[in-house]
Amino acid sequence: xxxxxxxxxxxxxxxxxxxxxxxxxxxxxxxxxxxxxxxxxxxxxxxxxxxxxxxxxxxxxxxxxxxxxxxxxxxxxxxxxxxxxxxxxxxxxxxxxxxxxxxxxxxxxxxxxxxxxxxxxxxxxxxxxxxxxxxxxxxxxxxxxxxxxxxxxxxxxxxxxxxxxxxxxxxxxxxxxxxxxxxxxxxxxxxxxxxxxxxxxxxxxxxxxxxxxxxxxxxxxxxxxxxxxxxxxxxxxxxxxxxxxxxxxxxxxxxxxxxxxxxxxxxxxxxxxxxxxxxxxxxxxxxxxxxxxxxxxxxxxxxxxxxxxxxxxxxxxxxxxxxxxxxxxxxxxxxxxxxxxxxxxxxxxxxxxxxxxxxxxxxxxxxxxxxxxxxxxxxxxxxxxxxxxxxxxxxxxxxxxxxxxxxxxxxxxxxxxxxxxxxxxxxxxxxxxxxxxxxxxxxxxxxxxxxxxxxxxxxxxxxxxxxxxxxxxxxxxxxxxxxxxxxxxxxxxxxxxxxxxxxxxxxxxxxxxxxxxxxxxxxxxxxxxxxxxxxxxxxxxxxxxxxxxxxxxxxxxxxxxxxxxxxxxxxxxxxxxxxxxxxxxxxx
Numbered sequence: 156x157x158x159x160x161x162x163x164x165x166x167x168x169x170x171x172x173x174x175x176x177x178x179x180x181x182x183x184x185x186x187x188x189x190x191x192x193x194x195x196x197x198x199x200x201x202x203x204x205x206x207x208x209x210x211x212x213x214x215x216x217x218x219x220x221x222x223x224x225x226x227x228x229x230x231x232x233x234x235x236x237x238x239x240x241x242x243x244x245x246x247x248x249x250x251x252x253x254x255x256x257x258x259x260x261x262x263x264x265x266x267x268x269x270x271x272x273x274x275x276x277x278x279x280x281x282x283x284x285x286x287x288x289x290x291x292x293x294x295x296x297x298x299x300x301x302x303x304x305x306x307x308x309x310x311x312x313x314x315x316x317x318x319x320x321x322x323x324x325x326x327x328x329x330x331x332x333x334x335x336x337x338x339x340x341x342x343x344x345x346x347x348x349x350x351x352x353x354x355x356x357x358x359x360x361x362x363x364x365x366x367x368x369x370x371x372x373x374x375x376x377x378x379x380x381x382x383x384x385x386x387x388x389x390x391x392x393x394x395x396x397x398x399x400x401x402x403x404x405x406x407x408x409x410x411x412x413x414x415x416x417x418x419x420x421x422x423x424x425x426x427x428x429x430x431x432x433x434x435x436x437x438x439x440x441x442x443x444x445x446x447x448x449x450x451x452x453x454x455x456x457x458x459x460x461x462x463x464x465x466x467x468x469x470x471x472x473x474x475x476x477x478x479x480x481x482x483x484x485x486x487x488x489x490x491x492x493x494x495x496x497x498x499x500x501x502x503x504x505x506x507x508x509x510x511x512x513x514x515x516x517x518x519x520x521x522x523x524x525x526x527x528x529x530x531x532x533x534x535x536x537x538x539x540x541x542x543x544x545x546x547x548x549x550x551x552x553x554x555x556x557x558x559x560x561x562x563x564x565x566x567x568x569x570x571x572x573x574x575x576x577x578x579x580x581x582x583x584x585x586x587x588x589x590x591x592x593x594x595x596x597x598x599x600x601x602x603x604x605x606x607x608x609x610x611x612x613x614x615x616x617x618x619x620x621x622x623x624x625x626x627x628x629x630x631x632x633x634x635x636x637x638x639x640x641x642x643x644x645x646x647x648x649x650x651x652x653x654x655x656x657x658x659x660x661x662x663x664x665x666x667x668x669x670x671x672x673x674x675x676x677x678x679x680x681x682x683x684x685x686x687x688x689x690x691x692x693x694x695x696x697x698x699x700x701x702x703x704x705x706x707x708x709x710x711x712x713x714x715x716x717x718x719x720x721x722x723x724x725x726x727x728x729x730x731x732x733x734x735x736x737x738x739x740x741x742x743x
Contacts, residue, residue: 199282202289202297209279209304212311213381215272216464218604219676220586223261225476226488231261232678233493233515234669235583236696236713238486239575251716253725253742263727265322269315270329270340276312277332280305306367307383310391313360316352317395321680322724324739325352344736349407353399361388361395371429377453381465386426390461390607393418397615400622401684403722412622419616430609432640433459440542440642447608448675449588451601462607469588471596479549479582481567482556482592486575488583488674490548492697492709495536495581496523497670498544503638503645505652506531506540513682513691514665521697521709533707536699542642547673549582551701556592563701579698579712585674610637610671618664625657634664637671683722692717 198204219227224243229235231248240246247258254262283305288297319326327343347356365388368374374384396418399410433447450457478484496516499505507516507523516523525531530539537550545553553560561567562580569576588600617633631647638647647653653663665685669678682691698712725742 195278199278199286202286202292205279205283205286206300206304208275209308212272212275212279212308213464215268215275215311215315216604216606217268218464218466219674220473220602220604221476221487224257224259227477227674228261228676228679229674230488231692232682233491233513233691233694233696233715234673234678235488235490235494236578236698238489238577242487249713249715251718251721253721254728261322262724265724266319266727266730269319272315273312273329274333276308276315277330279308280312280330281332302367303369306364309360309364310368310383310388313357313364314391316357317391320352320357321683323726324723325349326726327736328352328356340730340734340736344734346737349399349404350409353395353404354408354410358392358395361392364388371426375429375452380451380453381463383462386422386429387462387607389418389422389425390612393422393612393615394607397619398680398684400619402686403684412619416616416619416623419612419619422612423616429458430461430612431458432610432613432636433457434640440640441546444543444546444641445585447610448586448605449600449602451603459609460603460605461609461612462605464604464606466601466603468599468601469591470599471591473602474587474591477583477587478556478592479560479568480570480573480576481558481561483596486577486582489577489579489698490581490583490673491579491712492581492699493694494670494673495544495548495550496697497666498541499638499643500529500531501539501541501642501644503643503647503650504529505650510662510666511687511690512662512665512685513687513694514662514667514669515691515694518694518697521695521711533709536707541638541670543670545584546641547583547585547670549584551580551707553584555584556589563703563705577698579696580700581698583674605675611677613637614664614668614671618661618668621657621660621664626654626660630660630664634667637667688722689717689719692721 193204198208221227223231224241225239226237226242226244227235228244230237230242231244236249237245241257243257243260245257246252247255247262252258283301288294292300316326316328325347327340327345328347329340329343365385368388369379369382369384371384371386373379374382374386393415396410396415398404399408400412400415405411433443433450435443435446446455447457447459452458452460452463474484476485477487480486493515496507497514505526506529508526509517509524511517525533537544537552549555549560551560551562558567560582562569562577565571568582586602588602590600591598613633613636617630620627621630628648634647653660665681668681672678682688693715695711696713696715698710700708700710702708720739720741723739726736726738730736731738
């Protein structure tokens with residue numbers, strides 16, 4: 156039985172890395188044990204094998220690109236639509252079908268995926284003391300590694316439980332090693348409260364494991380690239396406290412906005428000298444923003460990335476699903492007009508008059524009311540905008556790759572009869588390395604999946620501080636730094652429409668967070684914690700058509716379904732049948 160246990164775990168972990176990502180496996184330090192015939196006694200009887208077993212757990216960190224049957228989680232939000240019919244979110248999330256098989260990688264497989272990762276973490280935490288010291292290790296190195304590996308396992312376990320919480324709410328907390336040949340959650344069907352799960356367990360774990368993790372100096376060294384380091388624990392705690400102070404969770408968690416502000420400030424005070432927004436010797440606002448995600452921490456001096464998945468360099472096959480059809484791609488992740496409308500003008504003014512708590516402009520029959528003083532016009536809607544728009548979205552007339560984007564019907568990127576052509580009039584640019592497209596698509600590039608970057612910490616602080624004291628110089632400073640990196644010249648402090656009230660600034664911060672973190676898997680959870688998911692995710696997806704003469708017209712590209720019960724996913728049916736665990740509200 157022991158042989159079966161580790162064979163199953165190793166085989167599943169390796170296949171998960173391949174099947175749930177458009178990326179290849181991890182970098183060099185995550186080499187996996189090639190043998191599938193190892194018993195538990197062998198693995199935990201040899202220090203080197205135990206190390207490889209532990210590093211294999213990193214493969215349970217998921218890459219977001221194409222993860223849901225070749226579609227992205229953000230295509231299940233108002234930010235985008237998947238162009239091709241086989242994209243997993245199209246026949247599941249977008250129509251309210253949370254039991255559809257096409258979305259299984261997100262909707263059902265997540266449960267087993269993370270509980271298996273948790274089991275591996277529990278094995279390290281519970282068994283590492285019994286593993287004999289390797290003969291080539293000094294006693295000091297042995298003790299240090301043991302502390303590091305245990306702390307990494309505790310961090311990873313906390314991350315896995317956090318990812319489960321976002322989707323299913325509080326789930327059973329398992330800290331012992333369960334028998335995989337039995338019903339894994341038998342005896343663990345009681346669901347903790349939000350406070351018990353998040354505050355008493357997750358935040359406690361992060362606080363206690365931080366000191367045992369690799370220091371910044373070690374974790375950000377190329378030798379240990381991708382390993383969990385101390386700043387990551389503090390950064391994750393900042394995110395969790397922000398969520399727990401938000402309207403959906405604050406009453407149950409007891410976490411206040413002041414505590415959320417303090418958590419973000421704590422990260423900046425302790426680790427702020429190590430991290431910063433990524434900038435380059437350019438004022439176009441595009442390269443710095445894009446390269447904040449594409450450049451590595453350890454080869455390219457990218458100080459913005461805090462927590463990431465360390466994938467190897469990729470080529471054309473990794474981005475083909477999400478590049479324009481005129482480039483030879485399959486369309487894939489197509490940004491919405493909803494997202495395009497969220498970007499300000501380059502001078503810092505707003506193109507529209509009113510925004511709601513989702514961060515989006517208020518629509519009247521699909522059209523937001525134009526702020527005439529901004530100089531915005533639908534006829535030239537991409538001119539004079541925040542450079543993050545150009546860095547994120549490929550729109551008509553953009554020179555990119557091996558040509559110019561042309562979405563006029565029948566032209567390069569909207570050919571007649573091509574079912575994968577963009578339904579919204581846009582293609583995605585963010586997270587798509589243009590370097591791959593050169594020399595007939597033979598280039599390669601790193602595209603590490605980022606979980607937390609410094610811009611998020613700054614946004615966490617701005618949001619929480621505004622909720623504590625309303626608009627203030629500190630809030631403006633956080634927002635201005637992020638906006639100026641993208642080329643915006645005006646200051647938030649000079650926007651009387653924002654500085655007049657906490658509510659106006661709140662809606663603005665929601666908008667800023669959305670455009671800055673677009674396609675990084677934040678939107679689905681942000682609108683939930685703000686308690687505006689129904690408003691954001693049942694709103695139609697808007698797009699545009701470009702006529703032969705270049706005239707732009709707005710359209711409804713897709714209707715969406717989102718009901719209150721969809722704030723949480725249903726627990727997979729198999730788990731409910733096996734264990735009789737209580738399902739989430741209104742799911743049968």
